[in-house]
Amino acid sequence: MQNLLELYQAVILDHNRNPRNFRTLPAANAQGRGENPACGDQYEVFLRIEKEALAEVTFQGSGCAISRASASVLTTELTGQTRAEAKESIKAFQTVIETGEIAESLPVSMAAFSGIHKFPARRKCAMLAWEAAMQALEEANR
């Protein structure tokens, strides 16, 4: 149970129940898709990039509590960041998921996912929207 509580921290439960920026974004100028063919979970992440910064970030789709909460956290964290900062954030999140290690500067909402590295089958869930966001950023570079 201890591990489970760690996995489903209050932050995650909250974002799962009340996902932020959970809508399509008609004004988006970049978007990415994340799909887990093993379970059918799928998300779309929408970015509205203005000059160098991510003016708006939203998401749509369905999946488990972990993937949904992590998509929601993604939108709150990346909004307002520059493209370069956003890519750094995604990499930092990936490190948390894979190692469970929390850098000092890491926002609490991202650190909440550190328990997931103990559940290898669920890492993919946590990364789904973040991979979609990376895809959107790379697409926008072209």
Next chain:
Amino acid sequence: MTIETKHSTSFDPEIQRKNFPILQQEIHGKPLIYLDNGATTQKPSAVLEAMDHYYRKDNSNVHRGIHTLSNRATESFEQVRDTVANFLNAPSREEIVFTKGTTEAINLVARTWAEQNLNEGDVILLTEMEHHSNLVPWQLLAQRKGLEIRYVPVTDDEGILTTEQVDKMLTPEVKLFAFTHISNTLGVVNPAREFCALARKKGVVTLVDGAQSAGHMPIDLQDMQPDFFVFSGHKTAGPTGVGVLYGRFELLEQMPPFHGGGEMIDRVSFDRVTFKKPPHKFEAGTPNIAEVVGLGASLKYLSNIGMDRIFAHDHELAAYADEHLRSLPGIRVLGPRQNRAGLVSFHFDKVHAHDLVTFADMDGIALRGGHHCTQPLMEKLGLHSTARASFYLYNTKQEVDRLLENLNKTLSFFTS
């Protein structure tokens, strides 16, 4: 030997459990409750010992040696063909082809019989509840040859397909009707005998996917009369990497070979080759001898218990689970209210299957969560995923109770 169909008493799963070494362990400090039998079943000691014995005492190549070990290996291997023929009550042992599994058996039929006999404009009839392995081989063939695929529709959560529905769709353009005997997502048992009879009357060839049925209910092919019937050893308490294609001899005889190589030829010269008769025509190369031996041991193990008893036991657990699940808040249970096979899939509006499965795992319970390789069906039902509990001869009512307790706990965690 014919299949015993009249066992008067039930068997004791608690006694059966002792024959399955893998069940004697704890997961996260709790006794393992294995409820993912739809994906693969566990293996009794009899199967492990038969394979071990084969490698320790009899290992040799089959069909090509004169020495004692080769004779023993060939004999053990070929005896399993009789065991399978008896288990399925097939008309003859020559109609039993060993494959890697259900998937390979279906691909074999697609690449040989269907490749030879289906032409542009012909229709393959499937159902909307097929596993990807009874979908994708036909889709690949249809793309290559300009065939059309039609699906007998699943119209509600119970998923019962009727003979009227099937009869209406067996139009003159239909040349093949391939359908699953038991749906791995819904737990529906399709009336295979009736479906095959309808198809036969109209000259339509049938393939029955027995992946979920062969290890769970009595199969009598002389009664069902399909043209092809396929199953996997790993879902009948046997090893992975082995399965069976039953094919009506007349069809097997006319079909071109699948793979080319050793074992399947009669005579080879530099410019000519003639093939062996079925079944060996379809078994190129050194086969999976130890796995075939293990399959034989598993089918004997199941027959000794009695397939009718196993079906009754699995059904009782699934019906019990079904009944209690339906009282949980926000749940949607898939599958028929009656005559359910030994599995039950369900969906909660508030908790995703993945989260459910992780919570179950922490209590030592192995469940499945996802689309169960039936993505088109899930889409039709408006679902992305469900959780599934699938039962076998070693599962008990107490285990179902533990599952229900666990689900209640998970629900309150996510909804309170």
